[in-house]
Amino acid sequence: MLSAFRxxxxxxxxxxxxxxxxxxxxHDQVTIPELFRxxxxxxxxxxxxxxxxxxxxxxxxxxxxxxxxxxHTCPVTGAALTSLDPVPNHTIRRMIQDWxxxxxxxxxxxxxxxxxxxNSSQVSEILARMVAMRGKGNAEGVMEMxxxxxxxxxxxxxxxxxxxxxxxxRVLSETxxxxxxxxxxxxxxVMILLEEILSGLTLILPFDQETESGLWxxxxxxxxxxxxxxxxxSGRRNSVLVLKEILSSDRTKLQEFAKVEGSMEALVKLINxxxxxxxxxxxxxAIYHLVTPSTSFNQKKTLIATLHALGLTxxxxxxxxxxxxxxxxxxxxxxxxxxxxxxxxxxAYTNALTVPVLVKKLLRVSDVATEFSVSILWxxxxxxKSVGEDEGVAMEALxxxxxxxxxxxLQVGSSxxxxxxxxxxxxxxxxxxxxxxxxxxMDFKNLKRSF
Numbered sequence: 001m002l003s004a005f006r007x008x009x010x011x012x013x014x015x016x017x018x019x020x021x022x023x024x025x026x027h028d029q030v031t032i033p034e035l036f037r038x039x040x041x042x043x044x045x046x047x048x049x050x051x052x053x054x055x056x057x058x059x060x061x062x063x064x065x066x067x068x069x070x071x072h073t074c075p076v077t078g079a080a081l082t083s084l085d086p087v088p089n090h091t092i093r094r095m096i097q098d099w100x101x102x103x104x105x106x107x108x109x110x111x112x113x114x115x116x117x118x119n120s121s122q123v124s125e126i127l128a129r130m131v132a133m134r135g136k137g138n139a140e141g142v143m144e145m146x147x148x149x150x151x152x153x154x155x156x157x158x159x160x161x162x163x164x165x166x167x168x169x170r171v172l173s174e175t176x177x178x179x180x181x182x183x184x185x186x187x188x189x190v191m192i193l194l195e196e197i198l199s200g201l202t203l204i205l206p207f208d209q210e211t212e213s214g215l216w217x218x219x220x221x222x223x224x225x226x227x228x229x230x231x232x233x234s235g236r237r238n239s240v241l242v243l244k245e246i247l248s249s250d251r252t253k254l255q256e257f258a259k260v261e262g263s264m265e266a267l268v269k270l271i272n273x274x275x276x277x278x279x280x281x282x283x284x285x286a287i288y289h290l291v292t293p294s295t296s297f298n299q300k301k302t303l304i305a306t307l308h309a310l311g312l313t314x315x316x317x318x319x320x321x322x323x324x325x326x327x328x329x330x331x332x333x334x335x336x337x338x339x340x341x342x343x344x345x346x347x348a349y350t351n352a353l354t355v356p357v358l359v360k361k362l363l364r365v366s367d368v369a370t371e372f373s374v375s376i377l378w379x380x381x382x383x384x385k386s387v388g389e390d391e392g393v394a395m396e397a398l399x400x401x402x403x404x405x406x407x408x409x410l411q412v413g414s415s416x417x418x419x420x421x422x423x424x425x426x427x428x429x430x431x432x433x434x435x436x437x438x439x440x441x442m443d444f445k446n447l448k449r450s451f
Contacts, residue, residue: 001331019259025410029037030106030108032044035092036092036095036099037063038057038058038096039055039076039280040058040062040075041058041061043058043125044096044108044111045057045058045092045093045096046059046060047059047060047088047093047249048088048093048096049086049087049088050085050086050088050089051074051081051086052081052082053074053076053077054076055074055075055076056089056092057086057432059086059114061085062086063158066081067158067161072084080102085327086239088114088116093113093114096111097110097113115155117158117159117162118152118155118159118162118163120162120165120166120168121161121167123149123152123162123166124246126148126152127149127166127167127168127199129141129145130142130145130146130149130171130175131175134175139179139187139193140189142175142179142193143189143193143196146196146200147210148161148198149168150196150199150200150203153203153204160203163204166435167210168204169204169208169210170210170214172200172211173202173210173212173213173214173215174201174214175221176194176197176201176213176214176215176220177215177220179194180220180222180223181198181219191227191231195226195227195231195232195234195238195239198227198235198239201238201242202238202241202242205241206249207245207246207249212249212250215242216246216250218256218260221257221260222260222261224239224242224243225260225261225262225263227281228240228243228266228267228270229265229267232297233275236270236275236279237276237278237279240270240279240282240283241278241282241301242284243257243282243286244282244283244286247286247290248286254289255299257290258290258300258303263309264287264303264307264310265306266311267286267287268287268311268315269281270283271283271319277324281330284327284330284331284333284334287307287312287334288330288333288334288337290303291303291304291334291337292337294420301341303346305341306340307338308338308341308343308347312334312338313335313344313347313348313351314347314351316335316338317335317348317351317353317354317357318333318353319331319358320332320353320357320361325365325366328365329364329365329368329369329372330405332361332368332372332373332376333372334367334371335348335377336375336379339379339380340379345379345380345383346383348380349380349383349384354376354380355377355380355396356396356400358373358376359401359402359405360400362374362402362406362409363405363406363408363409363412370409371414371417371418374409374414374418374421375421377393377402377421377425378421379395380393381393394428394429394432395431395432398429398432402425402429403429403433406422406426407426409422410423410426
């Protein structure tokens, strides 16, 4: 009985496979008319459009040709385009739809009628209504317009370009600023709106100067920090992405952000309680811009002291044990900057994980990670000598194969500054090398020299 059931089931599965194969064979046997093929992709067009030269292409392919590849000539004729805006070819589209219906039995589904792309007047109307609602303090009305802008940006690259060309980012930032001053900011609807605006802003990065100006007011910064600390997961994620963008593009504003109460606590919280790798990367990058030696402002020492008090140095060392390449580079960059401070280098020196983790990152992650690791090891050795300690850093580093890695580093290439630090470390460590026996050969298994 059971055997008969299995045989019937196997027969049904065989029939299904046979039908699928037949459909594939039939699909291959049908020739798509040349008129229906895109000259660029050679595939059946789904959204045929005409260029100024009179040739029809599929919208996705030709817009990539024009906007992404930056080519302003006709792909077929090579003639210069008098207009970069393709015009929908409704006649060809209807013919393709009819052809698909006729050949449905061969596996061709009818292509849907594409939605009309956004135009400047449509976007301008949405923005005008947003400004009008903003003036009335109507959070619900503004929310509706923000959602419409987001939907257009997500629809297609063409719609996104249309949204950006109408200075939508500036209107969104001004709206964020306006509701940051709202007297009823504690109202849940207002906070939801502010988070929604930040979500919209993350879709249209990078920002221009006009957009950033609306986000750099003291009240706007305080609102961003508030969302960083108390917002929803998506709100916290979007706020740090916006913050990273404005900190990296205009370092003259670092001091203003550092003055905001709770700003450092909010960033460190995102590292201690990670949401996703993108958020962690953004948080580390924002902190890096604040603490890197290339920046200078009055509150910098106080800011670094705050980060030490929040336990960031120890957290970074812990993260480096197991993290992605991108997080590793940024974590090492922040740690290297924190080690420029006496308290920071002391915390790193007394942490048992520091030296083994740094040596492990040498030549394993990236050139950037290697340079940061060498710099921190160099600072640790300098600090050890300054406090009159024994050769603990050297002994520990040599036990995990640091000497061989630094020798290889001088051969495979690195920056002059890193080579100088590596050479100095090798000279000092060579004096105690004879007392250490441990080479981690696996570290060099896949290493290739560059000549």
